[in-house]
Amino acid sequence: MMQWVVLYRKEITEMIRNYKILWIPLVFILLGVMQPISSYYMPEILDNFGGLPEGAVIEMPLPTGAEVLMGVLSNYGMLGVLILVLSAMGTVSAERQNGVAGMVMSKxxxxxxxxxxxWAGLVSITLLSLFLGYIASWYYTNLLIESVAAxxxxxxxxxxxxxxxxxxxxTLFFSTVMKGSGSVAFMTILVVAVISTVxxxxxxxxxWSPATLTGHTGHLLQSGELQSSFLPTFLLTVALIIVVLILTIQIFKHKEILE
Incomplete structure (x- = not known):
């Protein structure tokens, strides 16, 4: 257990040194606040830059708070996922290439x-970034649009x-399986896109697909209730995460033994 704590501290320290602990949350905060602000000021934006005839009046109904927050999560589902994948693509592959992994495993x-x-380091920065960005979007949604229950x-x-x-x-799985960081990012985004599309x-x-979690989130925001299929989806997603982690460990062990 102590070894895991030391390695986890190493991950956090590296995130501090390369400023991931700063810029990833800032990107999520920016993506989060853009949606409610742009929704609120959209009529003024169109009026100033839309090239409409003089005297034209734009009347756009404000979206609901739930719709704004769903838009925020949609941004996270595209740009947010891309940022997370690009920041995590070299988690294992880069350390194996520069010899850091070999030095660690020699002990x-x-x-x-x-x-x-x-994995814990990636989850920590993911949850921190999502929480700060989502809370910021909630604050501006309450301020500009309407109140949404905590x-x-x-x-x-x-x-x-x-x-x-x-x-x-x-991303961690493909970073363990593949050597090039670019190929890790490509495969992760491809698999996520295929899962979501299918x-x-x-x-x-x-x-019960993990990709339906975004739909469950939207349904909760709109109705305040969970769908009946949420529990099976939750359990299946957790099971898949565990299975992928076990496979990642076994593949990493096999590669290290061969090398």
């Missing part, structure tokens, strides 16, 4: 401790967090 360190410390915010945060944890777990096309047959 009596369990393979599981090495991989799980990496209970819905924290519940939707928890649901959407699981989806992002699934994404960074896949799930949206075959919603009835894949209603």
């Amino acid at each position: 009596p360190v369990p393979y599981s401790s090495y991989i799980l410390s990496k 209970e819905q915010i924290f519940q939707s945060f928890g649901i959407y967090s699981l989806w992002l944890i699934f994404v960074v777990t896949l 799930t949206s096309i075959m919603q009835n047959k894949l209603k």
Whole structure:
């Protein structure tokens, strides 16, 4: 356990040194506050830059608070996921290439401790970034649009967090399997895109897919209630994360033994 704590501290220290602990949350905060601000000022923006005839009046109904927050999560589902994948793509592959992984594993360190410390570091920066960005978007939504209950915010945060944890777990897996950071990012984004696309096309047959977590989040924000299929989706996603982590550990162990 102490070895895992030391390795986890190493991950956090590296994030501080390369400023990931700063710029990733800032990007999420920026993405979070853009949605409510742009929604509120959209008529003025169109009036000033839309090239409309003089005297034209733009009347746009304000979106609901739930719709604004769903837009925020949509931004996180695209740009947020891209940022997380690009920041995590070299988690294992880069250390194997520059010899850091070999130096660490030359000591009596369990393979599981090495991989799980990496995973915990990725999860920590993911949850921190999502929380700060989502809370900032909630603040501006309450200020400019309408009030949204805190209970819905924290519940939707928890649901959407699981989806992002699934994404960074896949990134860690491909970072262990592949050598090039670029190929890691490409494969992770490709797999996430395929899962999301296939799930949206075959919603009835894949209603327990991890990609439906975004839909569960939106339903919760709009209705304040969870769908009946949420629990199976939650359990399946957690099971997949565990399975992927076990595979990651075994693949890393196999590669290290061969090398």
